[in-house]
Amino acid sequence: MTRASSRRPGPPTRTERGIPEATVARLPVYLRALTALSDNGIATASSEDLATAAGVNSAKLRKDLSYLGSYGTRGVGYDVEYLRYQIAREIGVTQDWAVVIVGIGNLGHALANYSGFGTRGFRIVALLDADPKLVGERIGDMEVRDFAELEDIVERDRVSIGVITTPAGPAQEVCDRLVAAGVTSILNFAPVVLSVPDGVDIRKVDLSIELQILAYHEQRKSGEAALPQVPELPAMNGLSDLPSVGGGVGA
Amino acid sequence: MTRASSRRPGPPTRTERGIPEATVARLPVYLRALTALSDNGIATASSEDLATAAGVNSAKLRKDLSYLGSYGTRGVGYDVEYLRYQIAREIGVTQDWAVVIVGIGNLGHALANYSGFGTRGFRIVALLDADPKLVGERIGDMEVRDFAELEDIVERDRVSIGVITTPAGPAQEVCDRLVAAGVTSILNFAPVVLSVPDGVDIRKVDLSIELQILAYHEQRKSGEAALPQVPELPAMNGLSDLPSVGGGVGA
DNA sequence: TAGATTGTTAATCGATTAACAATC
DNA sequence: TAGATTGTTAATCGATTAACAATC
Numbered sequence: 192m193t194r195a196s197s198r199r200p201g202p203p204t205r206t207e208r209g210i211p212e213a214t215v216a217r218l219p220v221y222l223r224a225l226t227a228l229s230d231n232g233i234a235t236a237s238s239e240d241l242a243t244a245a246g247v248n249s250a251k252l253r254k255d256l257s258y259l260g261s262y263g264t265r266g267v268g269y270d271v272e273y274l275r276y277q278i279a280r281e282i283g284v285t286q287d288w289a290v291v292i293v294g295i296g297n298l299g300h301a302l303a304n305y306s307g308f309g310t311r312g313f314r315i316v317a318l319l320d321a322d323p324k325l326v327g328e329r330i331g332d333m334e335v336r337d338f339a340e341l342e343d344i345v346e347r348d349r350v351s352i353g354v355i356t357t358p359a360g361p362a363q364e365v366c367d368r369l370v371a372a373g374v375t376s377i378l379n380f381a382p383v384v385l386s387v388p389d390g391v392d393i394r395k396v397d398l399s400i401e402l403q404i405l406a407y408h409e410q411r412k413s414g415e416a417a418l419p420q421v422p423e424l425p426a427m428n429g430l431s432d433l434p435s436v437g438g439g440v441g442a
Numbered sequence: 443m444t445r446a447s448s449r450r451p452g453p454p455t456r457t458e459r460g461i462p463e464a465t466v467a468r469l470p471v472y473l474r475a476l477t478a479l480s481d482n483g484i485a486t487a488s489s490e491d492l493a494t495a496a497g498v499n500s501a502k503l504r505k506d507l508s509y510l511g512s513y514g515t516r517g518v519g520y521d522v523e524y525l526r527y528q529i530a531r532e533i534g535v536t537q538d539w540a541v542v543i544v545g546i547g548n549l550g551h552a553l554a555n556y557s558g559f560g561t562r563g564f565r566i567v568a569l570l571d572a573d574p575k576l577v578g579e580r581i582g583d584m585e586v587r588d589f590a591e592l593e594d595i596v597e598r599d600r601v602s603i604g605v606i607t608t609p610a611g612p613a614q615e616v617c618d619r620l621v622a623a624g625v626t627s628i629l630n631f632a633p634v635v636l637s638v639p640d641g642v643d644i645r646k647v648d649l650s651i652e653l654q655i656l657a658y659h660e661q662r663k664s665g666e667a668a669l670p671q672v673p674e675l676p677a678m679n680g681l682s683d684l685p686s687v688g689g690g691v692g693a
Numbered sequence: 694t695a696g697a698t699t700g701t702t703a704a705t706c707g708a709t710t711a712a713c714a715a716t717c
Numbered sequence: 718t719a720g721a722t723t724g725t726t727a728a729t730c731g732a733t734t735a736a737c738a739a740t741c
Contacts, residue, residue: 214708215655215659216651219651219655224635250711250712251710253722264723265717267717268723283658283660284657288653288660301547301548312653312654312657313650351660378649384497392659398629399564400470402563403534405628405645406533406603409626409627410534462731488698499734501735505701505732505733514700516697516699517698518699518741519698520699
């Protein structure tokens with residue numbers, strides 16, 4: 192969330208279009224919950240219903256929704272379709288955003304094939320890789336194109352979002368090229384801290400960080416109730432001869 | 443972060459092993475930064491150096507490290523190797539955690555092949571899928587095994603962490619099975635809110651949510667400086683006949 | 694000793710939550 | 718009107734940040 196913050200002082204008024212970051216991060220969760228309710232033919236839902244579906248408490252949900260406006264009816268609840276549309280509009284997924292994926296290794300492949308690319312709202316316009324061996328390969332109904340075409344594609348298709356699925360090494364360079372080409376939002380899967388200029392948003396998805404956070408809590412559980420995960424058998428701990436899962440992401 | 447909170451009142455004393463969640467989430471980032479410095483042969487680093495490498499400000503970094511103890515030297519900085527070990531120990535990655543991956547579709551495949559599985563600290567002990575067509579398939583040096591073997595594997599290998607890479611549909615059922623088998627930490631890639639009992643930690647990685655958060659900010663940029671991403675050509679907006687990237691994750 | 698840098702304090706900011714008045 | 722549920726207030730909690738005394 193490297194966002195150039197340009198906020199005036201004073202309390203955030205609703206009309207000032209200043210929705211707290213924590214709320215913004217939950218809007219997509221509410222959107223998904225509403226879509227699920229809608230698919231189940233449910234026309235109206237209380238904040239309690241919605242909160243349950245979204246996995247938050249109802250006070251938080253009501254507070255979050257209050258930043259968007261007053262879309263509920265006291266004593267009744269929320270109209271599922273109406274609220275869904277309002278949230279989709281607020282997030283900006285009533286229009287389609289053009290996306291490029293750079294780095295067609297295992298992960299890039301997986302993302303390229305990922306059907307529910309955000310329940311619409313996004314459109315992959317190109318899969319790019321610098322490796323000539325990959326260029327031309329078909330994935331689903333797309334073809335991998337040369338990374339050198341980036342600038343043309345970004346301009347032609349008005350691409351504003353780039354997804355980086357390269358290894359750590361080339362990620363910063365790829366990032367710089369994306370930014371120079373005009374991309375202003377980046378989703379980074381490479382395990383590096385990328386630096387971008389003000390005005391460019393960057394978000395990071397990092398498997399090993401997530402696992403490490405789980406490990407931290409896991410370590411502290413062992414004593415409490417369940418059995419420890421640290422094996423009592425000395426030979427098993429850390430010295431495993433199981434291979435460390437080779438491969439490499441390979442862009 | 444559905445963690446059974448069992449905190450006594452009062453300010454968090456350093457010795458009370460109560461590191462703030464926000465700090466815990468950054469420790470892996472510091473660990474990675476230290477590893478990079480170490481790989482570059484740097485033996486000592488100031489909080490400023492480290493903060494730059496980790497992409498945070500130095501005040502935050504020092505505050506974070508202060509929860510672990512006093513591992514720096516005033517006027518000098520931090521010994522890279524020493525601090526790296528201390529953080530690794532605090533996180534719990536000086537030991538190996540056994541991990542199972544459930545759902546060997548595109549994403550499961552990608553994760554199974556992912557080499558740097560957290561710069562060590564984790565060991566994939568099984569790839570599981572309920573689809574008989576997948577069972578037996580080799581991925582790297584592992585073989586996909588039947589999901590029915592879950593309980594045996596968890597017990598035998600003392601698995602505490604499960605990664606769910608199934609589609610949304612079966613995810614809750616898979617989750618329940620993991621929990622019943624004794625898994626107490628779950629990393630969920632399926633686009634659903636999973637419910638777990640107290641004492642089980644769950645973290646979620648969600649591509650489409652990340653993209654939607656970017657879209658929200660992107661939408662609000664358009665007016666400001668750069669060109670709008672909403673095409674001026676009416677025919678291009680939302681009505682694209684480009685296929686919505688079909689496929690399905692398929693467990 | 695002078696310069697550098699940590700570890701900690703205290704102020705500030707933002708997020709969460711419970712409670713309830715407004716109102717359907 | 719009585720019951721239900723929203724939208725908002727206010728209290729609380731946790732996270733960030735700047736500043737600086739401690740100390741190498």
